[in-house]
Amino acid sequence: MRLTHILPLVLFAVVALALGIGLTLNPRIIPSALIDKPIPEFTLPPVDGRPNGLAASDLRTGEVAIVNIFASWCGPCRVEHPLLMEIARSGEVPVHGINYKDLPRNAVAWLKQYGDPYQRVGSDRDGHVSIDWGVYGVPETFVIDREGRIAYKHVGPIMRDDLDNKILKKVRELQGK
Amino acid sequence: MMLTVCRAWLLAVAAAFLFLTIPSVSQAVPVDEPLADPALEARARALHKQIRCLVCQNQSIDDSNADLARDLRIVVRQRISLGGSDEEVLNYLVDRYGDWVLLNPPLNIRTLALWLGPVVLLLLGGTFAVVVIRQQRSTQGVKPEPLSEAEQARLSALLDNDRDAL
Numbered sequence: 398m399r400l401t402h403i404l405p406l407v408l409f410a411v412v413a414l415a416l417g418i419g420l421t422l423n424p425r426i427i428p429s430a431l432i433d434k435p436i437p438e439f440t441l442p443p444v445d446g447r448p449n450g451l452a453a454s455d456l457r458t459g460e461v462a463i464v465n466i467f468a469s470w471c472g473p474c475r476v477e478h479p480l481l482m483e484i485a486r487s488g489e490v491p492v493h494g495i496n497y498k499d500l501p502r503n504a505v506a507w508l509k510q511y512g513d514p515y516q517r518v519g520s521d522r523d524g525h526v527s528i529d530w531g532v533y534g535v536p537e538t539f540v541i542d543r544e545g546r547i548a549y550k551h552v553g554p555i556m557r558d559d560l561d562n563k564i565l566k567k568v569r570e571l572q573g574k
Numbered sequence: 575m576m577l578t579v580c581r582a583w584l585l586a587v588a589a590a591f592l593f594l595t596i597p598s599v600s601q602a603v604p605v606d607e608p609l610a611d612p613a614l615e616a617r618a619r620a621l622h623k624q625i626r627c628l629v630c631q632n633q634s635i636d637d638s639n640a641d642l643a644r645d646l647r648i649v650v651r652q653r654i655s656l657g658g659s660d661e662e663v664l665n666y667l668v669d670r671y672g673d674w675v676l677l678n679p680p681l682n683i684r685t686l687a688l689w690l691g692p693v694v695l696l697l698l699g700g701t702f703a704v705v706v707i708r709q710q711r712s713t714q715g716v717k718p719e720p721l722s723e724a725e726q727a728r729l730s731a732l733l734d735n736d737r738d739a740l
């Protein structure tokens with residue numbers, strides 16, 4: 398068979414493959430530009446009615462940490478919440494929160510109802526600190542390494558598989574266990 | 575006397591009202607409003623049109639009603655009014671959200687296929703078309719064999735039949 402006869406078929410296969418890959422990607426997941434970059438400089442006050450705000454210096458203590466962006470109005474946050482509670486109970490790694498564009502009283506009531514896994518929670522009322530973190534939706538979860546760099550980012554609710562095989566795996570790797 | 579008390583009351587109420595309606599600086603919640611300086615606002619709007627709304631994806635933050643788009647508009651305006659250049663503002667966002675935040679992707683190693691793909695496909699298709707057309711042309715010049723006597727007779731018979739039918 399001559400090349401000119403098979404060429405359209407080859408071209409079709411290439412285009413079909415490219416479209417096949419392109420159309421099955423999840424467009425909601427945007428690759429993070431901040432992996433391996435230092436965390437942004439920020440200081441957030443505590444949520445009214447709760448101690449301990451969150452600042453960049455709290456994440457540069459030489460300890461691996463998890464930072465979770467959440468809001469009481471966010472449905473998927475409730476889905477992942479029991480897993481955050483589980484991490485907090487295990488004491489394996491500190492979990493901190495950034496309360497995204499939320500009313501303090503709603504946030505406090507939410508944490509009272511579903512449990513409070515956070516050591517520190519910064520209140521980001523206008524969402525600008527979260528933009529500094531490259532957040533584009535809630536929930537998002539970051540793993541911070543010992544040097545205060547963003548080592549991993551998870552977008553959307555944490556599922557069992559994400560926790561065991563991605564987030565905690567990364568944490569243990571960074572802790573050198 | 576009664577009148578002066580009344581007036582004092584009125585003044586006090588008016589003062590309280592004014593005080594309450596003027597937003598205090600410490601509590602200022604940023605608003606999505608045009609900048610006072612038209613030149614700065616024009617630059618902000620031009621930038622808004624170049625920035626992708628990350629939750630609605632194929633709209634610019636200028637077009638979108640999404641909450642995040644609104645916040646990003648505010649961030650752009652803040653940075654412009656603080657004296658940031660257009661490039662600095664875009665770089666701030668690209669550092670956080672990647673090239674993807676730009677509706678007009680820059681030309682770099684990772685976007686090479688995006689920019690050069692159409693040209694490469696056009697060249698491939700064009701080459702293919704040229705090859706095929708050339709091949710057809712080269713067979714066009716060859717004259718067919720003349721009809722044999724038997725074929726010529728059959729052709730005449732068929733043509734006669736058609737004429738009779740008419």
